[in-house]
Amino acid sequence: MTTEVLAPPTHGPSIDLFGRTYPVALPRRGDPRLAVAAVIISVQILGQTVLGFNLSIAQILISIGVAGGLDLVLVAWEQGIIAWPASALLTGNGVALIMRVPGTEHGDWWSTRGWPIFASTAAVAVLSKYVTRVGGRPLLNPSNGALVVAFLLFGSNLADPQDLWWGPWSLGLALTYVIIVGAGVALTRRIGTQRVVWPFVITYATSLAIVAASGHSMTARWSVGPVTGWSWWWIVVASPEVFIFLFFMITDPPTAAKGKVGGAVYGAAVGLLAATLMAAQGTEFATKVALLGALTLVCLFRPLIERLTPSPGDPSDDVRAGLGRLAHRVGPGHPRVTAAAMSGVAVLLAAAMLTGAGMGQRTPVSAAEVARPDVSSLVGTPPKATLDPSVAELIPGFDQAQADQLVNDLAADLVIEAEAIDAGEPAPLASALIGPRLEAARVAIDPTLATPTDTSSEPGSTNLPGSLPGVEEPAGTPPTPGQRVGLKEAKVTIVRTSDSPQALPSLAVLADGTADDVEFSSAFVMTKPGDSYLLVDVVDPTTLPGS
Structure with missing residues (x-):
């Protein structure tokens, strides 16, 4: 305020x-500002004590x-x-x-x-x-x-x-919602800014539903894998940060548009512009800045909104009556039909704008899942998985059974990879590998697939055993495509492969074992696009941030 x-x-x-x-x-x-101060201070106290700000x-x-x-x-x-x-x-x-x-x-x-x-x-x-x-x-x-x-x-x-996701559901988070929403509703009633609240809420939530239905995805540093579809919609609509934005930013009396009609236009404009800008973003950082930036942009046009809408107290300052007058001007003979037609056209135009803005942020269509060969007789008995508590913090419900499945799938992935490379058959690789590891394994079978900048033709730089006979890997080197790997110890954890503040978390297995009878210790980065976990990459754990 x-x-x-x-x-x-x-x-x-x-x-x-x-x-x-x-x-x-x-x-x-x-003074209503004392009530706002009490709310913000309460949230700050919760953030310092139970929310982990x-x-x-x-x-x-x-x-x-x-x-x-x-x-x-x-x-x-x-x-x-x-x-x-x-x-x-x-x-x-x-x-x-x-x-x-x-x-x-x-x-x-x-x-x-x-x-x-x-x-x-x-x-x-x-x-x-x-x-x-x-x-x-x-x-x-x-x-x-x-x-x-x-x-x-x-x-x-x-x-x-501040992150849109404030952590898993807890008593502290529930209390935060009660304080923000309860005080926000009471305060907006008291100062008369609900004329802004509901137009924003309806426009914003509906617009983002259209974006979510189109398959929008967003990466976030607190999520293993992209946040997509309706999970994304729930995060960007129901985040405590969005409620703070609603009740204590866009409804600020000195900067919100005056009048019932002006307030409604202002609130709806913020909601629609925010959804449009957010649809074009693929990261959480950009999404949050888009939300905040929408209010800044609409505030620049607030004087124009107030000039084009009735003044407060004017008999014409009524949203429903204003819409009726507009429909009567456009189609004086059939105002109700005209109003319905105008509403339909507005919705279609908004939907087209929203889906167009999000064209570059769709959830990638997964390729058809490749049949996974049965290699159980070759896998042996994988080690018992140790589960790091940090996994359940980012993936609620991830338990010991899923950790064991992850390690079992990793052991099978490595066998499928080795068998396919030995046989020179690339088809089974996609059932076990994805991303960088899949590309490296394909190059191991067919070196002509290497990119022009790939130096795999130079001895000692290939990291692809079997492509250059006689080149031995140094002890401790992470297993490379084609090696026969045996796992001895395995810990399921969360890793970040970059020290960037926006680095995305990945599910990984920190494992010790042997690769062609040579001891190693490596981090196997994994993902689960279907029923099985696939191997994304293998990295030296000493190169990970914080190691």
Whole structure:
């Protein structure tokens, strides 16, 4: 929420500074901003205690302190008042609630990592209230606009919005929903901004349903594999972050469009634009920035929306009546038929725009599953799997039985790979391998398939045993296509093959064993596109981030 111009108090406390007397304006009981502050502080406390926010107390205080201190000085200079910076404190706390600096870990309470990012974003947010004003009101929602600028300027390696997924269902998460939704509904009723809430909710959820039905997918650093279809829809519609955006950003009275019709147009415009921009994104970072950016863009056109819609209190300021008048103008003889036709055309145009925007982010169509050869007699007895607790954190319900299946499938994958390469038959490979490992195995059978940049023709660089007789692999090298592999120990875990803050997690088996009688220790990256787990890649575990 943003501030209004304060009237100098006619009586009450004052303070003398630099030879000038400044009246002091203290917080007023009943100010709705106090309720908003209570909600944000409650969410911050839950984030620090049970939700596992990667945010420090120091980062929160820096953001709040810069915003509050800067606003205190600007109001004193502009209005001659020492006023409690209620709105600025909300702005700073709102910035801290959404902003994350990669590398900050939960529990590192006093980390000042990335403090210039928090400080500069909070400062830009407060300054925007004074610089971008139209008709005596801020043009942009301060925290929203500043966050969008920060994410676009700093990029995902330095600044990242809070994850859309706040963790598996828990008592703490349930309490978070109760606080955000309960307080949000009560507050929007009190300040009269439900004229914005429902048009946004209906437009946003419906538009994203169209996108989800078209097969949209998104990668996220908290998900093993892409988030697709209706799972994606649920995340982007029901995330606590979206409810915060709904109740405490787009409904901010000074920056939301006035009037019933204006508010409805404004809310629907944010919902439709957000869905359209999100449809074009394939990563969670870009999806979150698209959501926030939609509000920034619509706020730029808020004066135009208010100019084209009835003023508050005008008899014509009624959404249903306005739609009726429009239908009567277009088709005076059959207004109801005209209204229905106009609605149908609008829906079709919106659907076409949404599906067109998401053309590049469809879930890939899986190739027909290849029949998997029965190699049970060659596999032997795989080792008992050890299950890392981190797996169940990202894949709820993943248990010991699935871990055992994963290791069994890995052992079969390696046998199928070796048998196919020995026989020179590439067809069975796709039943056991996928991605880089499949391509490498095909090259092992037919070296002409190597890409022009492939150096596999040079001795010592191939990593494809059998293609160059007489070249021996050094001890400890991860098994390469064609080797006979025996597993001794296996631990099912989650790995990230890059130290990028946006690196995607992968399901993997950390295993010791022998490859052509040579000892090795490797990480086997796996995926499950169908009924069986397939081998994606084999990497040296010492090269993994954090090893």
